Each structure stands twice: as C-alpha cells, then as structure tokens.
Amino acid sequence: MAGTKARALTKEQAQLIARALADPRRVEILKQIGSCDCVACGNVRECQPISAATLSHHLKELETAGLIEITREGKFARLALRRDTLEAYRSYLADI
Amino acid sequence: MAGTKARALTKEQAQLIARALADPRRVEILKQIGSCDCVACGNVRECQPISAATLSHHLKELETAGLIEITREGKFARLALRRDTLEAYRSYLADI
DNA sequence: TCATCAATTCGACATGCATCGAAATGTCAA
DNA sequence: TTGACATTTCGATGCATGTCGAATTGATGA
Numbered sequence: 001m002a003g004t005k006a007r008a009l010t011k012e013q014a015q016l017i018a019r020a021l022a023d024p025r026r027v028e029i030l031k032q033i034g035s036c037d038c039v040a041c042g043n044v045r046e047c048q049p050i051s052a053a054t055l056s057h058h059l060k061e062l063e064t065a066g067l068i069e070i071t072r073e074g075k076f077a078r079l080a081l082r083r084d085t086l087e088a089y090r091s092y093l094a095d096i
Numbered sequence: 097m098a099g100t101k102a103r104a105l106t107k108e109q110a111q112l113i114a115r116a117l118a119d120p121r122r123v124e125i126l127k128q129i130g131s132c133d134c135v136a137c138g139n140v141r142e143c144q145p146i147s148a149a150t151l152s153h154h155l156k157e158l159e160t161a162g163l164i165e166i167t168r169e170g171k172f173a174r175l176a177l178r179r180d181t182l183e184a185y186r187s188y189l190a191d192i
Numbered sequence: 193t194c195a196t197c198a199a200t201t202c203g204a205c206a207t208g209c210a211t212c213g214a215a216a217t218g219t220c221a222a
Numbered sequence: 223t224t225g226a227c228a229t230t231t232c233g234a235t236g237c238a239t240g241t242c243g244a245a246t247t248g249a250t251g252a
Contacts, residue, residue, distance in 0.1 A: 015120050022118035023240075024111050027192070034192050041199060054241055056200055075198045075249050081192070090186050096123070096130050096177070119210075137229065150211050152230055171219050171228050194252085201246065208239080216231070222224085 007084075009092045013066065017089045020065035025050065026058050033068060034081040041077050103180075105188045109162065113185045116161035121146065122154050129164060130177040137173050 009017070020026055025048065032047055033039050045055055059079065062068045066085040071078045105113070116122055121144065128143055129135050141151055155175065158164045162181040167174045 011120065014123075015118075018114070018117045018123070021114045021189075022111075024107065025240085027110075027114070031192050050240095051242055052199065053201080053243075057240075060200090072199090072248095077199065086189060086192060090189050093117075093182060093186050093189075096127050096182060121210085138227095146210090147212055148229065149213075149231080153210075156230090168218095168229090173229065195250105196252100197248105197250085199247085199249105202244085204243095205241085206239100207241100208237100210237085211235085213234095214232085216229105218227105218229080220225105220227085222226105 007088055009088050014089060014092045016065040017067060017085065020061050020067055021089075023058070023061075026062060029055075029058060030062065030067060030081060033079045034083075037080065039079045041079070044079070103184055105184050110185060110188045112161040113163060113181065116157050116163055117185075119154070119157075122158060125151075125154060126158065126163060126177060129175045130179075133176065135175045137175070140175070 021030075028048060029044055032044055041052070041055060041059070045052065048055065050058075059068065059070060059077075063070050067082055069080045069082055071080070117126075124144060125140055128140055137148070137151055137155070141148065144151065146154075155164065155166060155173075159166050163178055165176045165178055167176070
C-alpha cells in the first residue's frame with residue numbers, strides 16, 4: 001500500500017528494538033524525546049535521575065535499535081525519535 | 097470507538113509485556129501459539145530446542161504479562177494467544 | 193593556550209534472568 | 223494401586239545488563 005511505508009523488520013532488528021523497549025527508563029527517555037524536538041542529553045538528565053554515563057549508555061542502545069537519531073551539534077547532541085522504526089515494530093507485532 | 101476495545105495499559109503492565117517480548121524465544125513461542133489453536137506444551141517443544149523446565153518458565157512469563165492464556169485440560173495445558181493484550185501494547189507504543 | 197562544560201568511554205560491581213537436571217505434582221489408563 | 227506421561231517447582235549456574243565514578247574526548251569562549 002502506498003503511504004504505509006513501514007519497512008519489514010528482520011528478527012534481529014525486532015529483537016534489538018524489543019530489548020531497547022524492555023527497560024522502563026529507556027521508554028521514559030523515548031517519550032520525552034518524542035514529546036518535543038530540540039532535545040539534548042542535558043534536557044533528559046533534568047527529568048531522569050541517572051548519571052551521565054548511564055544516560056549515554058541508554059542513548060546508544062536506543063540508537064543501535066534505530067529508535068532515535070543522534071546528531072551532534074557542537075558540544076551538544078540533538079536527539080530525535082524515529083517514529084518510522086516504532087511504526088515498523090508495531091507492524092511486526094501485528095503480524096504475530 | 098466501538099469495536100476497538102483495546103484497554104489502556106498501565107506502565108507496569110506495559111513493562112511486563114515489553115520484558116516478555118524482549119526474549120526472542122518467547123516471541124517464537126507466541127508466534128507458534130498464534131498460528132494455530134489447540135497448542136499444548138509438547139507441541140511447542142517439538143519446535144523449540146529447550147527443556148521442559150525452561151519452556152514452563154517462559155510460559156509463565158507470557159501468562160503473567162497477559163500475552164497468553166493457559167487453561168489446563170487433564171494432563172495437557174491449552175495455550176492461547178491473547179491478541180487483545182498484544183493490541184493494547186501496540187496502542188501503548190503508538191502513544192509514545 | 194587554558195579553563196570549562198557536554199558527552200563518551202572505561203572498569204567494576206550488583207542484580208536479573210535464561211537455562212538446565214532432578215525432584216515433585218498431577219492426570220490418566222490398565 | 224501402579225505405571226507412564228505432561229507439566230511444574232526447586233536449586234544452581236553462567237551470562238547479560240543497568241548502574242556508577244573516574245578518566246577521556248571534543249568543542250567553545252576567555
């Protein structure tokens with residue numbers, strides 16, 4: 001169908017996403033990133049009681065899963081939710 | 097909307113489901129249960145190279161998450177996929 | 193250049209969890 | 223009752239991972 005551009009996920013991709021979503025803190029981070037744009041690591045840390053090291057680790061997991069995109073801008077990291085990946089995972093679940 | 101009866105999940109429920117889906121073996125089991133009805137533990141074991149103890153553990157996790165229903169019939173356990181829960185989780189993800 | 197700040201990497205630790213074999217429980221048929 | 227079979231529980235083991243502090247990298251401004 002034209003318009004529904006959710007590509008199919010491989011099992012490996014789906015598993016990466018599932019693992020990423022299995023940690024409640026990462027889901028909270030995802031929600032925050034999705035709620036507005038122009039999010040930097042510091043913004044997330046203001047709302048989550050975790051160390052910078054831990055946050056960095058979580059962000060890498062989310063990026064590896066394809067759930068967020070991290071673009072570096074000078075000192076800061078701009079975080080953006082990748083809704084296409086989330087949508088693809090929803091389709092994957094629908095096929096169960 | 098009448099017809100879309102997916103109840104909203106609490107964070108705790110969503111997390112149980114996410115954790116249950118984070119193990120690839122459990123996803124395979126879910127797919128098998130969903131593909132046909134009248135599934136017993138033995139049927140699953142024929143397709144999954146795991147011990148009975150491990151399978152029982154996974155089934156309990158899936159049941160706790162609300163993703164399957166286990167009804168005992170004599171010696172056997174009848175396993176059924178709960179698509180309503182899966183659908184509720186898909187809605188949860190859509191709200192991120 | 194130097195100090196400062198954002199973010200990452202490193203090393204270590206504690207907890208969680210998938211897995212198994214063995215023992216237990218429960219059910220059916222002879 | 224007894225034996226065979228399906229499933230569960232128990233206890234142990236090994237690996238994965240969330241977490242942190244400390245050290246590092248990288249960029250900006252004084």
